[in-house]
Amino acid sequence: MHKTPLLDQLESGPWPSFIKDLKRVAGRKKSAADLLGVLERSYKDKITHWKHGGIVGVLGYGSGIIGRYIDLPEEFPGVEHFHTVRVNQPAGWFYTTQALRELCEIWDEHGSSILNVHGSTGDMIFLGTTTDQLEPCFAKLTAKGWDLGGSGSAMRTPSCCVGKARCEWSCYDTMDLCYQTTQHFQFDMHRPSFPYKFKVKCSGCPNDCVASVARADMSVIGVWKDDIRIDQAAVAAYQGGEIKPRGGGSPYAKLDVKADVTDLCPTACMSFDGKKLSIDNKNCNHCMHCISLMPQALRPGTETGATLLLGSHAPILEGAQMSWVIVPFMEMEAPYDEFMELVGNIHEWWSENGKNRERVGELMLRLGMRAFLKGVGLEPVPQSVKTPRANPFFFWHAEDFEAEAAGRKYIK
Amino acid sequence: MAERITDIGPPKFDKFLPPVIKDNYGKWKYHEILEPGVLVHVAESGAKIYSVRGGSGRLVTTDFIKDVCDIADKFCDGYLRFTSRNNVEFLLTDQSKIAGVKDACKKMGIPLGATGHSVSNIVHTQGWVHCHTPAIDASGIVKSVMDDLFEYFGSHKLPAQVRIALACCLNMCGAVHCSDIAILGIHRTPPKVAHEKLRHLCEIPTTIASCPTGAIRPHPDKSIKSVVINDERCMYCGNCYTMCPALPVFDAQKGGVALLVGGKVSNSKTPPMFSKLAVPYLPNNPPRWPEVVGAIRKILIKYAEGANKWERVGEWVERIGWEKFFEVCDIPFTFQHIDDYRWAYDTYRTSMHFKF
Numbered sequence: 001m002h003k004t005p006l007l008d009q010l011e012s013g014p015w016p017s018f019i020k021d022l023k024r025v026a027g028r029k030k031s032a033a034d035l036l037g038v039l040e041r042s043y044k045d046k047i048t049h050w051k052h053g054g055i056v057g058v059l060g061y062g063s064g065i066i067g068r069y070i071d072l073p074e075e076f077p078g079v080e081h082f083h084t085v086r087v088n089q090p091a092g093w094f095y096t097t098q099a100l101r102e103l104c105e106i107w108d109e110h111g112s113s114i115l116n117v118h119g120s121t122g123d124m125i126f127l128g129t130t131t132d133q134l135e136p137c138f139a140k141l142t143a144k145g146w147d148l149g150g151s152g153s154a155m156r157t158p159s160c161c162v163g164k165a166r167c168e169w170s171c172y173d174t175m176d177l178c179y180q181t182t183q184h185f186q187f188d189m190h191r192p193s194f195p196y197k198f199k200v201k202c203s204g205c206p207n208d209c210v211a212s213v214a215r216a217d218m219s220v221i222g223v224w225k226d227d228i229r230i231d232q233a234a235v236a237a238y239q240g241g242e243i244k245p246r247g248g249g250s251p252y253a254k255l256d257v258k259a260d261v262t263d264l265c266p267t268a269c270m271s272f273d274g275k276k277l278s279i280d281n282k283n284c285n286h287c288m289h290c291i292s293l294m295p296q297a298l299r300p301g302t303e304t305g306a307t308l309l310l311g312s313h314a315p316i317l318e319g320a321q322m323s324w325v326i327v328p329f330m331e332m333e334a335p336y337d338e339f340m341e342l343v344g345n346i347h348e349w350w351s352e353n354g355k356n357r358e359r360v361g362e363l364m365l366r367l368g369m370r371a372f373l374k375g376v377g378l379e380p381v382p383q384s385v386k387t388p389r390a391n392p393f394f395f396w397h398a399e400d401f402e403a404e405a406a407g408r409k410y411i412k
Numbered sequence: 413m414a415e416r417i418t419d420i421g422p423p424k425f426d427k428f429l430p431p432v433i434k435d436n437y438g439k440w441k442y443h444e445i446l447e448p449g450v451l452v453h454v455a456e457s458g459a460k461i462y463s464v465r466g467g468s469g470r471l472v473t474t475d476f477i478k479d480v481c482d483i484a485d486k487f488c489d490g491y492l493r494f495t496s497r498n499n500v501e502f503l504l505t506d507q508s509k510i511a512g513v514k515d516a517c518k519k520m521g522i523p524l525g526a527t528g529h530s531v532s533n534i535v536h537t538q539g540w541v542h543c544h545t546p547a548i549d550a551s552g553i554v555k556s557v558m559d560d561l562f563e564y565f566g567s568h569k570l571p572a573q574v575r576i577a578l579a580c581c582l583n584m585c586g587a588v589h590c591s592d593i594a595i596l597g598i599h600r601t602p603p604k605v606a607h608e609k610l611r612h613l614c615e616i617p618t619t620i621a622s623c624p625t626g627a628i629r630p631h632p633d634k635s636i637k638s639v640v641i642n643d644e645r646c647m648y649c650g651n652c653y654t655m656c657p658a659l660p661v662f663d664a665q666k667g668g669v670a671l672l673v674g675g676k677v678s679n680s681k682t683p684p685m686f687s688k689l690a691v692p693y694l695p696n697n698p699p700r701w702p703e704v705v706g707a708i709r710k711i712l713i714k715y716a717e718g719a720n721k722w723e724r725v726g727e728w729v730e731r732i733g734w735e736k737f738f739e740v741c742d743i744p745f746t747f748q749h750i751d752d753y754r755w756a757y758d759t760y761r762t763s764m765h766f767k768f
Contacts, residue, residue, distance in 0.1 A: 006699040010552055013559030016521055018469040018551045025473045032473070035541070042540035042549065043698040046664040052544040052654045060418055068542060071657075084542065088422040096428050097481035097490040104474035113474040117494055120537065120585050127471070127542060142417035161496065164438035165429060166453050166461060173438065175425050186419040206679035210496050213684050214677050215587035249445040249528015249568050252721060260721060266681050289680045293722070296442045314584035316649060317624045318754050322590070322684055357624070 001026060002037030006044060022114065031112040031128055034078030038070060056083055056131050058138040061190040064148025065134055085111070085126035085137060086149035088182065089118055091175035092162050102144050110137035120215075121199065122159030123149035147186075153357075154192035155185045155347075160202035161209040169291065170204030171222030171304035172332035177339070178202045184340050194347065195354030195363075205300065206288045212309075212323070217360050218343060219309040219323040220332075226301035227281040228290070234297035235277045245293050261290045305331045308339075310346070311361025321361045326373075328383040342376065349375035430491040432461050432505050448566045449524030450510060463501045464513045466522035467533045467558070467565060470498040471541060471551050483516045497533045497575075499526045525566035529573055531712070532565070534558060536578035537586040539597075545650030546580030547597030547667040553701050554578055557595070560705045561712065571719040571728070574712065575676070583649060590675035592725040593708060594687040597696075599648035600666045603659035607631070607638040614656035622655040669694040669704050673711060673737075674726030685726045688734075690741070692748035714740050733767050 010019045019036070026033040038049050049071050056067040066084040073080040087103070103124070107113060111129035119125040129137065138148065149157035158181045161167070163174030181200055188194070201212035204222040212219035237243045241254035255261070257277065262270045269283040270290065277297075291298045308330060309323035330338060350360045353367060353375070364372045373380060382388075403409070426434065436455035443453045451463040468476065480500055484492040487509045493501045500522065502513050517524060526532040534557060537543065539550030557576065564570060577588035580597040588594035610619075619639060620628045627645035631638045641659075650661040671694070675687030690711065694703045711725075718740060719728035729737045738745050751759045 007552075009699045010555050013555070014523065014562045015555055015558035015565075016467065016469050016523070017555060018471045019555075021469065021473050021476050022471075024475045039540055039549075043552070046667065046696050046698065047660075047662040048540050048544060048546050050540075050542060050544040051657050059416070068544070082542070090422050090428055091425040093494040093496075094425055094428040095492060095494075097484045097492070099423070099428060100477055100481050100492075104477050108474050115472060115474065115477070116470050116538075117468070117472055117477070117498065117500075118470075120535070120587065139416070142420060145420065145423045147418075147420050147422060159496075162493075164440075165425075165433050166440065166463070168440040168442055168453070170438075179422070179425060183421045186421055190419060208677045208679070208684070211587065211590060211677040214590035214675075244444075246528060247443050247445045247451075249530075250722075251529060251569050251571075264681055264722065285679075287679045287681055289722070292680060295444075299441075314579075314587050314589060316583055316651075320584075320589040320686060322686070356621075 001033050002040060004036055004040040007036060007040050025113040029113050030078035031082065032078075032114055034076040035082070035112065035114065035128065038072065038076045038079060041072070041075075050082075056134065058134050058148070061148060062192045063151040063154045063190055066151055068128075079128065081130040082112070082128040083131065083134065085129065085134070086119065086121075086123040086151055086157065087126060087141060088147050088149040088157050089122050089124050089159070091160055091178040091182075092165055093118060093122075094165065103141075103146070106137060106140045106144070110140065121149065121157050122210075123157050148190065150189040150192075150197075152192040153194050153196050154190070154198070155188035155194070156197050156199045157189065158182050158185075158200040158202065159210055161204050163202070163204045167204060168295065169207065169222075169288070169300055171224050171300055172204065172306050173334075174202040174204045174220075174222070176334060177220065177332060177336060180334065180336055181340070181343070185343075188347070194351060196357045196359050198347065198350075198360065200343070202306075206286055207292065212312075214312055214320075214322055215314070216312060216323065217310065218346070219312060220306045220339075221309065222300075222304065222332075223286055223307050223329065224301035224304045225329060226303040228279055228284065228301060229299040230277060230279065231297050232276060235272075235294065236275065238294050238297055239272075239274075243294075243296055247295050255293065257294075261293055264289060305329050308342070311359070311364055313359045313361055318362055318365070323361070325381075325383045326378060328381055342378075345376040428491070428493075430461070430489065430503050430505070432459055433503075435459065436461075445527045445568075448527055448530060448568060450514075451527060460505065460507075462504050462507060462510055464504070464510060464517070464524065465495070465499050465501050465526050466517050466524050467526060468498060468500050468522060469551065469555075470533075470536060479520055480522075483513060483520070486516065487513045495526070495533075497526065497535050499533050523562070523566055528568040529570045530565055530568060531561050531570070531574045531576060534576045534578055534595075535586055535588075537580045537584075539580040543580060545583065545653060545661060547599050547662060548580050548669055548696050549698060550578055550580050552699055553595060553669070553704060556700045556702075556705050557708055560709055564712070570712075570716055572722055572724045574715070574725060576708070581650060582647070583651075588672070588675075589686055590677045590684060591687050592673065592675060593711060594672040594675065595704065595708070596670045596672060598668055598670045598693070599650070599661050599663065600668070600693070601661075601663050602627075602641050602643045602646035602648065603650075603652060603661040604663075605638060605641060606658040606660075607636060610639065610656060610658035611637045613658050619652055619656040619659070622651045624649060624651060628652060664696075668696045669701070671704075671707060671711070674724075674729045676724050676726055678724075680724075681722070682724075682727055682730075687726075689749055690737075691743055692746055711741055735767055
């Protein structure tokens with residue numbers, strides 16, 4: 001065991017200590033002991049000691065394994081090769097202890113016993129093993145019904161919120177869409193052939209618990225079209241202080257329905273006369289504020305589906321983007337043919353036009369929304385924009401004149 | 413070889429759902445937070461599921477997983493899940509067993525919380541544990557910040573929920589750009605070219621192609637098989653280091669931490685927002701990063717004091733104005749705060765709506 005005086009200082013304090021946890025396995029795993037050693041060195045040097053590189057993987061797959069090497073192999077031979085295995089998580093991150101114990105057994109045998117539960121994309125990350133262990137580890141995983149997630153310029157592992165499994169707000173079955181999408185795009189997940197990464201994240205309502213709007217190329221966010229369901233007796237109970245606001249999760253004991261709910265409605269589409277809550281549902285922008293505050297009184301409507309937004313990514317290269325609306329409403333019922341076809345069309349348009357390492361959202365900005373909409377077969381809708389353009393630089397194509405002559409708004 | 417299994421995808425989720433979820437799938441009516449870290453969801457049928465939520469590290473071991481499995485076996489018929497913020501949730505139907513789960517978690521050192529108006533678990537990246545381009549560690553800063561903000565994890569004291577995220581470099585695999593408080597590792601100097609090493613280790617065309625801003629070109633002296641970097645174009649992303657280990661981007665003295673604030677992803681009241689730069693530089697100071705911990709506490713306290721009910725950090729700042737935010741939090745405003753990248757104009761003030 002290496003001496004780790006700096007890391008030892010992270011063993012105290014009330015929050016769970018990853019150092020204490022790592023030390024538990026360092027006694028039986030040379031790789032974990034050396035990982036602590038090299039981490040201590042980084043704490044001293046204030047730089048990383050990891051190197052990217054080397055194509056490693058399992059036979060027939062181009063993704064799912066990330067190669068990693070140390071720059072101090074003589075001092076820390078246990079982590080000379082320390083590759084990552086991305087194990088595709090079950091939708092919603094539900095497990096049985098039996099399944100988790102099986103995964104632990106595989107990882108204890110073939111790797112460092114260190115893992116991330118879970119990584120940013122959603123996969124369970126097995127952190128650190130050697131090249132020769134990859135194929136046997138993969139064989140054990142698949143024998144137990146598990147598979148690898150995506151990495152590199154591929155379809156990435158889709159992820160989702162808890163959805164209908166345990167949330168009353170979910171406007172479609174996020175876990176099923178996530179699972180079906182993962183199955184549908186298996187080939188593209190395991191054989192990177194896109195210009196860059198492509199992420200799909202499924203949130204059941206506009207609260208967006210998996211942050212799909214910020215970090216998915218394709219963000220699927222649940223929404224309803226009809227009226228918010230109201231239980232007026234429960235509204236009165238909130239006003240009377242019999243039910244605590246926000247499920248009891250706030251510092252405020254009692255709700256003032258007018259001040260806390262209707263006055264804060266961003267569209268001013270609701271009013272409360274002291275007894276009855278009225279909602280002008282045609283003008284609701286489904287922000288969820290009122291529903292989140294009064295979960296026993298209000299629920300999303302029953303005509304439900306999802307909004308599709310496209311294009312978000314972290315700052316590289318043009319600056320961070322959030323996804324923007326491309327389809328305001330799509331019904332989301334299995335087998336999701338319309339959704340799968342659209343995602344396929346987007347992949348095709350992007351693969352044909354995208355430059356190496358260009359995310360689909362960047363390509364849309366480079367070529368313009370018109371090229372995108374035409375390329376994937378969508379119509380222009382006002383929900384896509386916050387405002388129409390303010391400049392006079394709009395141009396006309398021959399097909400616009402033809403459409404005009406034929407009495408159409410745009411090309412079909 | 414014929415027996416090799418591929419492309420089966422993950423197991424279908426319904427294998428892992430407790431019976432109460434299978435029976436009431438899509439038929440939940442409402443939920444309550446009984447106390448910090450304990451939720452109950454009530455179905456149309458009247459059935460209930462209790463979830464006991466605890467904070468864990470994102471970086472864990474199989475020993476830890478087996479320990480949480482022991483708890484789930486003892487009290488939850490073997491059912492549990494994890495959340496999008498790396499919390500563990502024990503799922504049970506028998507309310508009388510909640511106390512047992514709570515005791516077991518306490519014994520194991522798993523704090524309960526992350527519900528309602530709390531500071532939930534920090535989502536983060538790998539840092540020095542496994543990444544090749546980080547400016548900072550991830551798990552160590554997260555541990556230090558959560559130790560300090562511990563009282564807010566297991567309580568509902570804040571005006572709204574506060575989501576903190578950490579990315580150890582600007583590539584942001586943690587996608588921290590929409591968090592109430594984002595901790596970002598920053599490099600502040602271009603890679604140093606090790607000409608002698610580069611000659612042996614790197615392919616010059618792929619190295620040049622790896623630069624997203626086109627800042628790398630072949631060395632003008634053709635006898636030197638290496639590259640030069642246009643410092644003014646470099647944004648310190650480290651992509652070239654990925655291709656070429658002779659171009660280290662990290663600098664032990666100059667690297668550090670920036671804080672961005674005011675982002676969110678929910679649509680509640682206001683649209684999703686990006687986090688914006690609050691503190692451009694804090695020193696990289698392991699093992700406890702006291703400057704970072706202190707700066708985050710100060711922002712959080714000022715927010716808790718100043719925000720209206722239900723206001724997220726970004727909503728509070730927008731209401732009082734950024735100039736007031738810097739004043740209240742006592743953060744000096746610098747050249748770095750003014751955007752001069754691609755969409756800078758979007759951030760310039762074109763109105764008289766400001767405060768002195």
